[in-house]
Amino acid sequence: MIPLFTFEVYNKEEIKAVRLEFWQKLNNRTRRLPGQKGRKKYWIFDNTGIKGLDLRFDVDRQKAIVALEINHRKEERRLQLYEKLEAAKTIFEEAFGESLIWDFAYEKATGEIVCRVYVEREGDILNKELWPEIMYFLIDKMIKMETAFLEVKDYLQSDLNE
Template identity: 70%
Template structure:
């Protein structure tokens, strides 16, 4: 078991090593890869990494507080499921009522694998998984972004 300070230092090192790995991606020219993350252009829709003691998750998350708006956007995303998953390249987990560790309910479309952020020997494999899946998720999202933004009621 780690002290609070040791755990914090390990998490910080994990994220720094991930950032360093992204510098070697094609087209990055030594710069850290900046994922579109919360700058998706759609309020309340984010691309996320969720890394813990048991699993590693790469997700598209809808975290709009208003449940009706959140579920409406999720239904729209679900309507594009086959296109989205085809572009992503593998089936994903679709959860319209995912409960985060903090108790907040969100909608998530994600992939996961077993993993523990505190086992340094597994970091290279975890980083490869995270980078590969996030690049694929970003590409799949960008293919349907305009459709998700379109609001015929406006």
């Protein structure tokens, strides 16, 4: 079994470099997805067509997350979108293929409160031995998240007051 946490000590610059290397490697792996024909697959801050709703990757020292994040700056709009998504929970999770974590008040590391529907696994971005497993998880789950989102997108867009 691969240890979850590394015991190497990194300074700020090294941590930044390791994180950058991780995201570059993930970006390179998404170019080789079936059906891409050499084009990159972008998901981070991906334009979903719905203002304040994004598909996200989040990886830190404890976990890796794939999320549909509702981060509209107006709380009323954010909660309205979340309630619509929650009303389609059965369809969304069926399209995703498994149960998800539903959190209408997820606090990000920055302190920002967003709504998130996500799946997570243990992981440590600084442990390079875990990268293949983490990247497989991120890509596999994001493909499923995108499929689930597309299943409910038209419903989420309907009757929303901009």
